[in-house]
Amino acid sequence: MTAPATTGAPGTAVKSLYVYGITPAGIRAPRSPGVDGARVRLLTGSGLCAAVSDAPARLLPRRRDLLAHQAVLDELAAQGPLLPMRFAVLSPRADTLLTQLRSDVDHLQRQLAEVRGCVELNVKGTVVPGHFADLVRRDDSLRTLALRTRRRPDYEANVRLGEALALGVRREARRAAREVLDRLTPLAVRAAGGTTDEQQVLSTSFLVRAEDEGRFRKAVDAGARAVGGRLALSVTGPLPCYSFVEARPAPAGR
Amino acid sequence: MITYDDEVVCAPRAGTLYDVLELILDRGMVIDVFVRVSLVGIEILKVDARIVVASVDTYLRFAEACNRLDLEHDVRSKTVPEMFGSPVAKSVGKAGAKRTARSLTDKVRDVLAPDDDSDDADDADDTDELPRGRSARGRGEERSERPRGRSSGRSRAEEDRPRDRPRRRPRREDA
Numbered sequence: 001m002t003a004p005a006t007t008g009a010p011g012t013a014v015k016s017l018y019v020y021g022i023t024p025a026g027i028r029a030p031r032s033p034g035v036d037g038a039r040v041r042l043l044t045g046s047g048l049c050a051a052v053s054d055a056p057a058r059l060l061p062r063r064r065d066l067l068a069h070q071a072v073l074d075e076l077a078a079q080g081p082l083l084p085m086r087f088a089v090l091s092p093r094a095d096t097l098l099t100q101l102r103s104d105v106d107h108l109q110r111q112l113a114e115v116r117g118c119v120e121l122n123v124k125g126t127v128v129p130g131h132f133a134d135l136v137r138r139d140d141s142l143r144t145l146a147l148r149t150r151r152r153p154d155y156e157a158n159v160r161l162g163e164a165l166a167l168g169v170r171r172e173a174r175r176a177a178r179e180v181l182d183r184l185t186p187l188a189v190r191a192a193g194g195t196t197d198e199q200q201v202l203s204t205s206f207l208v209r210a211e212d213e214g215r216f217r218k219a220v221d222a223g224a225r226a227v228g229g230r231l232a233l234s235v236t237g238p239l240p241c242y243s244f245v246e247a248r249p250a251p252a253g254r
Numbered sequence: 255m256i257t258y259d260d261e262v263v264c265a266p267r268a269g270t271l272y273d274v275l276e277l278i279l280d281r282g283m284v285i286d287v288f289v290r291v292s293l294v295g296i297e298i299l300k301v302d303a304r305i306v307v308a309s310v311d312t313y314l315r316f317a318e319a320c321n322r323l324d325l326e327h328d329v330r331s332k333t334v335p336e337m338f339g340s341p342v343a344k345s346v347g348k349a350g351a352k353r354t355a356r357s358l359t360d361k362v363r364d365v366l367a368p369d370d371d372s373d374d375a376d377d378a379d380d381t382d383e384l385p386r387g388r389s390a391r392g393r394g395e396e397r398s399e400r401p402r403g404r405s406s407g408r409s410r411a412e413e414d415r416p417r418d419r420p421r422r423r424p425r426r427e428d429a
Contacts, residue, residue, distance in 0.1 A: 019285075063271070066278055085282050085284070087278045089282075100285055120277075122274060133320075133323055136323060146321070147325060150321055150325075158314055159313050159317070161317040162310075162314055163313045165313075165316040166312055194277075195276070203276075221266060223266075234266055236270070236274050239277065242277040243281045245282065245283045247283060247284050248285065
């Protein structure tokens with residue numbers, strides 16, 4: 001199999017290392033197989049460990065590789081604080097990686113301290129379209145519009161009615177999302193909003209102390225009961241703290 | 255993607271790999287001297303993950319569902335036979351027999367409940383807390399007995415199965 005052009009610079013395909021995450025020194029190597037089934041090992045230096053494996057010749061966001069990345073990080077996170085890497089971060093060579101750890105050590109240790117004892121919980125909320133029926137019955141102007149459209153049905157009127165209903169359920173879902181955020185944010189150390197769209201109106205990660213996870217989940221349950229007719233909630237976690245590490249360490253020497 | 259049943263989702267769904275894709279791909283640390291492989295396919299994945307729903311087609315489906323609603327009668331005077339024959343229940347049928355059955359069960363429970371609190375749940379925020387809480391708790395418990403309940407959500411790898419998908423993206427059932 002030839003390496004595709006997407007694997008980057010020449011030479012990276014064979015010798016480079018796939019980097020999973022950085023932890024304090026002194027942890028066990030994860031047993032979960034890494035990306036492409038590779039064995040995961042630890043590189044230790046400057047009081048830190050980097051979990052790495054040989055990079056596959058061909059790296060694609062395949063489902064099993066995303067799951068492997070996640071499984072390795074889960075195993076590392078179970079042992080203590082972890083700075084998770086994004087999927088598909090490679091280091092050209094082991095010595096480059098160790099040099100980088102040495103120059104960034106203060107910054108990396110500070111970040112590790114910030115996520116120590118914490119997990120990430122991701123909460124998403126999607127619009128419940130069926131809420132339109134409640135809206136029509138409750139909102140006089142929508143009801144009037146619906147009855148008028150029924151008496152004189154035509155294409156334009158139906159589009160106008162449908163648009164008003166779509167806006168209505170989305171507005172209600174967004175309002176519900178704010179209520180949920182207000183409930184959950186006080187229970188978290190930090191919160192980080194993600195991208196939302198017209199269907200998924202809530203997507204926020206929370207940095208939660210591990211001992212508060214149960215309380216947080218109860219609050220999500222209560223939130224789901226309170227807003228369930230308008231907003232369908234999902235919660236994912238505990239996750240490695242993807243959203244609460246700085247994407248790039250400060251340049252060395254600053 | 256859009257179904258128009260009036261199902262109330264009282265228990266949070268457990269997340270899947272799909273739910274954390276953006277975190278794995280867009281968050282987490284990157285180190286400058288490292289190479290981040292450019293991944294053909296990621297853009298496609300993400301486009302797939304965020305389907306745009308605001309379209310005339312969506313509006314027309316909303317309007318169609320609305321035109322089948324019984325708006326002439328007061329909601330509170332619903333009866334069981336009326337509910338079974340109601341246009342909303344029929345429209346649910348398009349999304350699959352299972353959903354219909356569940357939705358009908360919910361409807362029957364709503365109708366039989368002493369307080370018809372599902373229709374004015376939003377109005378009840380400050381004035382009617384007790385009946386609403388009681389009803390919501392009952393439903394939540396029943397739902398949590400289902401396989402997708404929260405208690406099974408801890409293991410992401412195991413949870414990452416397609417059965418969770420239709421809940422949020424019901425249209426895929428039609429595909």
